[in-house]
Amino acid sequence: xxxxxxxxxxxxxxxxxxxxxxxxxxxxxxxxxxxxxxxxxxxxxxxxxxxxxxxxxxxxxxxxxxxxxxxxxxxxxxxxxxxxxxxxxxxxxxxxxxxxxxxxxxxxxxxxxxxxxxxxxxxxxxxxxxxxxxxxxxxxxxxxxxxxxxxxxxxxxxxxxxxxxxxxxxxxxxxxxxxxxxxxxxxxxxxxxxxxxxxxxxxxxxxxxxxxxxxxxxxxxxxxxxxxxxxxxxxxxxxxxxxxxxxxxxxxxxxxxxxxxxxxxxxxxxxxxxxxxxxxxxxxxxxxxxxxxxxxxxxxxxxxxxxxxxxxxxxxxxxxxxxxxxxxxxxxxxxxxxxxxxxxxxxxxxxxxxxxxxxxxxxxxxxxxxxxxxxxxxxxxxxxxxxxxxxxxxxxxxxxxxxxxxxxxxxxxxxxxxxxxxxxxxxxxxxxxx
Amino acid sequence: xxxxxxxxxxxxxxxxxxxxxxxxxxxxxxxxxxxxxxxxxxxxxxxxxxxxxxxxxxxxxxxxxxxxxxxxxxxxxxxxxxxxxxxxxxxxxxxxxxxxxxxxxxxxxxxxxxxxxxxxxxxxxxxxxxxxxxxxxxxxxxxxxxxxxxxxxxxxxxxxxxxxxxxxxxxxxxxxxxxxxxxxxxxxxxxxxxxxxxxxxxxxxxxxxxxxxxxxxxxxxxxxxxxxxxxxxxxxxxxxxxxxxxxxxxxxxxxxxxxxxxxxxxxxxxxxxxxxxxxxxxxxxxxxxxxxxxxxxxxxxxxxxxxxxxxxxxxxxxxxxxxxxxxxxxxxxxxxxxxxxxxxxxxxxxxxxxxxxxxxxxxxxxxxxxxxxxxxxxxxxxxxxxxxxxxxxxxxxxxxxxxxxxxxxxxxxxxxxxxxxxxxxxxxxxxxxxxxxxxxxxxxxxxxxxxxxxxxxxxxxxxxxxxxxxxxxxxxxxx
Numbered sequence: 001x002x003x004x005x006x007x008x009x010x011x012x013x014x015x016x017x018x019x020x021x022x023x024x025x026x027x028x029x030x031x032x033x034x035x036x037x038x039x040x041x042x043x044x045x046x047x048x049x050x051x052x053x054x055x056x057x058x059x060x061x062x063x064x065x066x067x068x069x070x071x072x073x074x075x076x077x078x079x080x081x082x083x084x085x086x087x088x089x090x091x092x093x094x095x096x097x098x099x100x101x102x103x104x105x106x107x108x109x110x111x112x113x114x115x116x117x118x119x120x121x122x123x124x125x126x127x128x129x130x131x132x133x134x135x136x137x138x139x140x141x142x143x144x145x146x147x148x149x150x151x152x153x154x155x156x157x158x159x160x161x162x163x164x165x166x167x168x169x170x171x172x173x174x175x176x177x178x179x180x181x182x183x184x185x186x187x188x189x190x191x192x193x194x195x196x197x198x199x200x201x202x203x204x205x206x207x208x209x210x211x212x213x214x215x216x217x218x219x220x221x222x223x224x225x226x227x228x229x230x231x232x233x234x235x236x237x238x239x240x241x242x243x244x245x246x247x248x249x250x251x252x253x254x255x256x257x258x259x260x261x262x263x264x265x266x267x268x269x270x271x272x273x274x275x276x277x278x279x280x281x282x283x284x285x286x287x288x289x290x291x292x293x294x295x296x297x298x299x300x301x302x303x304x305x306x307x308x309x310x311x312x313x314x315x316x317x318x319x320x321x322x323x324x325x326x327x328x329x330x331x332x333x334x335x336x337x338x339x340x341x342x343x344x345x346x347x348x349x350x351x352x353x354x355x356x357x358x359x360x361x362x363x364x365x366x367x368x369x370x371x372x373x374x375x376x377x378x379x380x381x382x383x384x385x386x387x388x389x390x391x392x393x394x395x396x397x398x399x400x401x402x403x404x405x406x407x408x409x410x411x412x413x414x415x416x417x418x419x420x421x422x423x424x425x426x427x428x429x430x431x432x433x434x
Numbered sequence: 435x436x437x438x439x440x441x442x443x444x445x446x447x448x449x450x451x452x453x454x455x456x457x458x459x460x461x462x463x464x465x466x467x468x469x470x471x472x473x474x475x476x477x478x479x480x481x482x483x484x485x486x487x488x489x490x491x492x493x494x495x496x497x498x499x500x501x502x503x504x505x506x507x508x509x510x511x512x513x514x515x516x517x518x519x520x521x522x523x524x525x526x527x528x529x530x531x532x533x534x535x536x537x538x539x540x541x542x543x544x545x546x547x548x549x550x551x552x553x554x555x556x557x558x559x560x561x562x563x564x565x566x567x568x569x570x571x572x573x574x575x576x577x578x579x580x581x582x583x584x585x586x587x588x589x590x591x592x593x594x595x596x597x598x599x600x601x602x603x604x605x606x607x608x609x610x611x612x613x614x615x616x617x618x619x620x621x622x623x624x625x626x627x628x629x630x631x632x633x634x635x636x637x638x639x640x641x642x643x644x645x646x647x648x649x650x651x652x653x654x655x656x657x658x659x660x661x662x663x664x665x666x667x668x669x670x671x672x673x674x675x676x677x678x679x680x681x682x683x684x685x686x687x688x689x690x691x692x693x694x695x696x697x698x699x700x701x702x703x704x705x706x707x708x709x710x711x712x713x714x715x716x717x718x719x720x721x722x723x724x725x726x727x728x729x730x731x732x733x734x735x736x737x738x739x740x741x742x743x744x745x746x747x748x749x750x751x752x753x754x755x756x757x758x759x760x761x762x763x764x765x766x767x768x769x770x771x772x773x774x775x776x777x778x779x780x781x782x783x784x785x786x787x788x789x790x791x792x793x794x795x796x797x798x799x800x801x802x803x804x805x806x807x808x809x810x811x812x813x814x815x816x817x818x819x820x821x822x823x824x825x826x827x828x829x830x831x832x833x834x835x836x837x838x839x840x841x842x843x844x845x846x847x848x849x850x851x852x853x854x855x856x857x858x859x860x861x862x863x864x865x866x867x868x869x870x871x872x873x874x875x876x877x878x879x880x881x882x883x884x885x886x887x888x889x890x891x892x893x894x895x896x897x898x899x900x901x902x903x904x905x906x907x908x909x910x911x912x913x
Contacts, residue, residue, distance in 0.1 A: 026779035042542035087776030
């Protein structure tokens with residue numbers, strides 16, 4: 001596509017990168033077809049091609065973001081289905097990242113939006129604050145309906161709806177330390193503790209540690225680690241995101257330098273996409289560029305790592321799963337086959353719901369900030385999943401688990417919880433006794 | 435780039451009333467269905483023919499046929515030009531707006547209304563994508579045959595406007611051969627229905643006239659199309675040749691011997707490299723030209739047809755023959771072919787030609803095309819529907835370089851004239867749009883065009899529907 005930037009504009013490396021991305025787009029329109037917001041709203045401004053054009057116009061003219069442009073960029077889930085579809089190799093992810101930073105730096109949001117975003121950024125990445133908020137949510141839950149009717153409080157009403165009824169006890173799987181393998185050690189990995197996941201579903205990392213140590217892998221829970229930064233990164237809060245990235249790079253390199261690391265294992269694919277991008281995020285920071293690239297190369301989704309272990313084939317369990325591929329898994333990290341192959345090998349029947357490429361509407365904080373579109377996508381996703389008549393749903397991202405669970409009675413589990421069960425762990429409670 | 439293709443001068447009487455028109459249109463539509471601010475209009479200034487751009491006056495995204503009718507009634511009453519838009523994937527600029535025009539986009543009308551497997555028809559709203567139709571009936575063993583490479587995104591409304599084709603049209607025909615009926619809004623808001631669920635309707639074949647009329651006779655809001663039972667099996671086979679001329683001659687010979695496979699697609703070396711890099715389909719990289727030949731039917735039928743094609747190919751010195759082993763391989767072969775244009779974006783900007791030539795001329799036209807493009811100092815990649823002679827040379831250039839762009843356009847014009855002079859035509863499936871409009875007199879004489887324009891005027895006497903397209907701006911009847 002034709003671009004129109006001045007040499008002075010192109011001197012900014014962020015603009016130069018966006019220009020190179022825009023030049024690859026040939027405006028063919030393929031991306032519109034697999035974009036969840038376009039298929040829901042039917043307006044090209046809510047499609048990748050429309051957003052690319054809006055971003056191009058904003059950046060070329062070097063102007064501050066305006067309400068119209070922000071509305072359509074905000075509606076983007078960053079599901080990256082468009083990057084899977086795009087034949088031209090347009091790096092939409094880094095283009096929209098740049099646009100979000102530009103919006104954050106040049107656009108003053110209305111007060112209620114600023115308040116909601118401030119609260120999300122100040123609470124979600126911090127497990128202790130998040131746990132406290134969830135407990136408070138338990139008390140405030142009866143107010144959800146009322147709050148949703150007050151414009152200023154609507155977002156908080158939505159948050160109350162999403163908050164779990166009970167908050168699990170803090171888990172040993174979230175405490176820094178080393179979990180030694182059973183038998184001969186075959187590998188050593190760091191496991192990302194994460195921020196929201198250990199509060200909402202500590203079972204996921206508990207299962208991961210059991211499964212890995214059972215197969216001879218030493219699991220290190222590094223100290224000094226925190227949220228991966230994805231949450232603030234997607235809000236355009238670049239400094240906060242880069243700070244999170246640097247802190248984690250330091251924490252993991254320390255572990256790597258002490259005892260070697262085969263991988264940094266991640267059990268939330270949303271985080272995985274971001275950590276794999278640390279090398280890019282910190283490319284302009286001379287002190288961290290190389291270190292971050294090293295970390296990104298080590299980052300592996302749990303299913304990617306398990307696929308290297310050659311787990312034995314198990315007998316059929318008589319359990320049928322619908323596999324929901326998180327967008328960050330299939331589009332962000334392009335991991336499509338490994339999770340299903342692992343589950344099949346472990347004895348499960350695995351079904352692919354229709355429209356598997358479409359987002360469930362979770363998308364980080366999207367279900368809180370864009371509840372209407374999110375609810376439509378959830379309904380569509382649940383309908384497609386339920387049509388496969390599964391006993392349970394398997395997926396690899398905590399966001400999808402929370403989102404889909406709020407729309408169906410079918411139990412939804414992390415892939416690794418099911419694998420742990422198949423390889424000697426206890427049956428996940430969510431599956432009941434049947 | 436100095437634009438060589440002109441648009442009609444915007445009507446100042448319309449531009450000056452912009453504010454009132456926008457306010458009136460807003461009354462005709464639900465909230466969220468009208469775009470009128472400059473920022474929001476910008477992304478609608480072009481389609482996939484990106485060398486040309488014009489801002490629209492407003493963009494309306496109606497949700498019902500009634501709303502389309504109300505919009506057209508209004509625009510007709512006040513002489514406001516209208517440009518229909520499906521998914522905006524036109525390669526000939528069919529959906530590019532103009533400063534005084536209201537774009538009517540059908541993207542919100544994307545529901546499948548009726549699937550009648552007994553009569554093998556589907557009735558859908560115009561904004562349904564081509565692929566959506568096949569997906570909706572796939573589990574029941576049916577598909578909708580015309581398959582433009584953009585079938586993932588392009589709409590059935592746009593397909594009807596351009597009488598779109600596709601790889602599998604060699605056997606099944608193009609849109610017009612698979613369209614049974616439409617609901618259509620005329621320029622003044624009148625809603626008419628043409629055709630129905632049967633193959634031939636009584637009276638004039640107005641449906642045949644509407645299909646391919648590039649949005650100038652009305653706006654189709656619903657379509658009834660034929661569904662076809664999926665074959666027992668289908669198998670794409672790759673044939674590699676040491677020269678494009680040999681591959682071209684082989685195609686002519688296959689068809690000439692009375693063999694009609696489902697598809698014969700052609701790629702030259704640059705196209706093979708581009709598509710392989712994207713799709714990893716296993717295309718041979720050591721040949722100068724590749725044919726993808728798909729046969730279908732029972733195992734025995736496929737084997738028999740394939741054997742006769744192989745015999746012909748051997749006579750033309752085929753270098754490699756590769757049968758795909760799995761459904762995944764077959765899917766990758768087609769994914770690579772169907773993504774060819776977009777994948778070209780990885781290495782250069784391009785304009786895509788659409789001339790069709792008699793198969794006997796294929797080798798000659800391919801060779802001349804290479805010479806023409808080289809003569810302008812540019813590169814070309816050829817990827818096209820060889821079985822029906824529908825060529826798509828992609829002229830590679832740098833859109834940020836005005837001189838390069840002018841050379842690409844000139845080379846394109848020379849190629850299209852070459853196709854016509856070889857006994858072919860300007861457009862096989864992409865439509866005339868603005869891209870080939872000024873070459874129409876190379877294909878037709880004024881009397882031919884006058885008759886076409888008379889038919890157009892019978893549907894749209896004011897010429898408000900997509901007015902800058904199809905017919906050269908000179909020689910039109912006085913308004």
